[in-house]
Amino acid sequence: MARHWADFQYEIYLNGMSGTVPRLPTDLTRLEGLAEHRLGPGPVGYVAGSAGDGSTARANRAALERRRIVPRMLRDVHERDLSVEVLGRPLPAPLALAPVGVLSIMHPDAEPAAARAAAAHGVPYVLSSASSTPIEQVAEAMGDAERWFQLYWSKDREVTRSFLDRAKAAGFTVLVVTLDTPMLAWRPRDLDQAYLPFLHGVGTANYFTDPAFLAGLAKPPQEDPNAAVLRFLGLFADPGKTWPDLAFLREHWDGPIVLKGILHPDDAREAADAGMDGVVVSNHGGRQVAGSVAAADALPGVARAVGDRLAVLFDSGVRTGDDVVKALALGARAVLLGRPYVYGLALDGQRGVDHVIRCLLAELDLTLALSGHATPSTVGTADLAADPG
Numbered sequence: 322m323a324r325h326w327a328d329f330q331y332e333i334y335l336n337g338m339s340g341t342v343p344r345l346p347t348d349l350t351r352l353e354g355l356a357e358h359r360l361g362p363g364p365v366g367y368v369a370g371s372a373g374d375g376s377t378a379r380a381n382r383a384a385l386e387r388r389r390i391v392p393r394m395l396r397d398v399h400e401r402d403l404s405v406e407v408l409g410r411p412l413p414a415p416l417a418l419a420p421v422g423v424l425s426i427m428h429p430d431a432e433p434a435a436a437r438a439a440a441a442h443g444v445p446y447v448l449s450s451a452s453s454t455p456i457e458q459v460a461e462a463m464g465d466a467e468r469w470f471q472l473y474w475s476k477d478r479e480v481t482r483s484f485l486d487r488a489k490a491a492g493f494t495v496l497v498v499t500l501d502t503p504m505l506a507w508r509p510r511d512l513d514q515a516y517l518p519f520l521h522g523v524g525t526a527n528y529f530t531d532p533a534f535l536a537g538l539a540k541p542p543q544e545d546p547n548a549a550v551l552r553f554l555g556l557f558a559d560p561g562k563t564w565p566d567l568a569f570l571r572e573h574w575d576g577p578i579v580l581k582g583i584l585h586p587d588d589a590r591e592a593a594d595a596g597m598d599g600v601v602v603s604n605h606g607g608r609q610v611a612g613s614v615a616a617a618d619a620l621p622g623v624a625r626a627v628g629d630r631l632a633v634l635f636d637s638g639v640r641t642g643d644d645v646v647k648a649l650a651l652g653a654r655a656v657l658l659g660r661p662y663v664y665g666l667a668l669d670g671q672r673g674v675d676h677v678i679r680c681l682l683a684e685l686d687l688t689l690a691l692s693g694h695a696t697p698s699t700v701g702t703a704d705l706a707a708d709p710g
């Protein structure tokens with residue numbers, strides 16, 4: 322019998338008979354509560370928190386929960402294959418790990434641990450520019466796995482160029498450009514605790530080791546950390562960028578470019594017209610625009626507008642296997658998983674991320690099969706009950 326992701330289920334039961342139960346819950350929505358107890362209020366507030374009163378983050382979950390799958394019976398789902406092609410690359414499942422910066426506030430093994438866990442399953446890991454480990458070191462941890470790099474598009478052209486060169490040299494092939502964070506939003510949970518990781522020297526490793534960044538400092542970061550952090554905060558992103566600026570990135574990156582943070586169909590069309598290869602429909606997990614449309618509600622419009630021209634990816638609110646099925650039905654080719662793997666890392670390092678990936682893919686495999694699908698490619702709008710609105 323072919324191995325399926327769902328087999329993890331029996332592994333858990335069989336291990337249980339010899340006295341070994343999973344170290345973490347298999348319902349991934351429970352991880353946040355556990356991480357809350359494990360971590361200090363600053364770090365967990367930073368990860369769990371969002372913009373404004375949190376309504377966008379809640380809306381992301383509500384938009385997925387509101388949609389319901391209508392399972393079909395007597396379809397042959399004995400042999401299943403979760404693999405999909407995204408940006409010309411074969412992926413073992415419609416899943417990648419979302420770029421999340423500053424992971425050392427969660428666990429000392431930080432980004433390399435998450436990257437290794439993803440690489441072990443062939444799941445792409447999207448490395449954040451705001452990582453707490455330099456690009457080159459994370460690349461080393463990834464073996465020959467597929468490498469995607471997320472760019473915060475700096476105000477300083479030389480820093481941007483240097484990041485692109487470093488990522489290319491380290492073997493990254495897909496560039497994910499995050500557009501929804503030209504500045505940090507109003508995040509009350511962090512403001513009330515006056516907690517920002519960058520002020521604690523976290524999330525700046527790529528900048529503090531970058532020749533173009535260092536060239537703009539009077540003294541090295543070790544000698545004057547405050548000046549270095551201020552330079553980082555002043556240039557990590559650029560609220561002045563507009564669509565024509567994308568030509569610079571197209572010129573300096575050979576592989577696929579994906580724009581992250583697209584919610585409007587017209588922006589998706591602009592992306593296609595600008596020669597981009599994909600979009601991530603995302604509201605940054607509700608961390609940027611308080612009151613923004615839920616990402617899942619924006620997904621069908623974007624998919625209709627550009628689904629035949631661009632790879633449409635999705636994040637913001639994915640917690641379970643059925644969320645992935647719903648995202649596929651709403652027009653996504655694959656999803657990015659955010660907070661759950663970060664909590665897995667916080668609770669058990671690389672093993673925790675491995676657990677999260679295995680649980681999510683097992684649940685996805687089972688939900689697809691029990692809904693009548695042997696592959697993600699047969700999922701469509703007809704699999705969802707009419708949206709009650």
Ligand SMILES: Cc1cc2nc3c(=O)[nH]c(=O)nc-3n(C[C@H](O)[C@H](O)[C@H](O)COP(=O)(O)O)c2cc1C
Nearest residue numbers: 368419420421422449499605606637638639659660
């Ligand atoms: C702590 C934290 C840090 C993040 N850092 C980045 C980042 O550096 N770059 C980026 O593009 N997105 C970043 N994101 C957003 C994620 O890539 C993703 O869009 C979001 O987590 C999806 O929402 P969800 O986790 O609620 O599913 C971050 C999210 C969190 C929670």
Ligand SMILES: CCCCC(=O)C(=O)O
Nearest residue numbers: 422451502505557605608
């Ligand atoms: C400079 C911002 C990087 C982290 C980030 O994207 C987030 O906190 O959401």
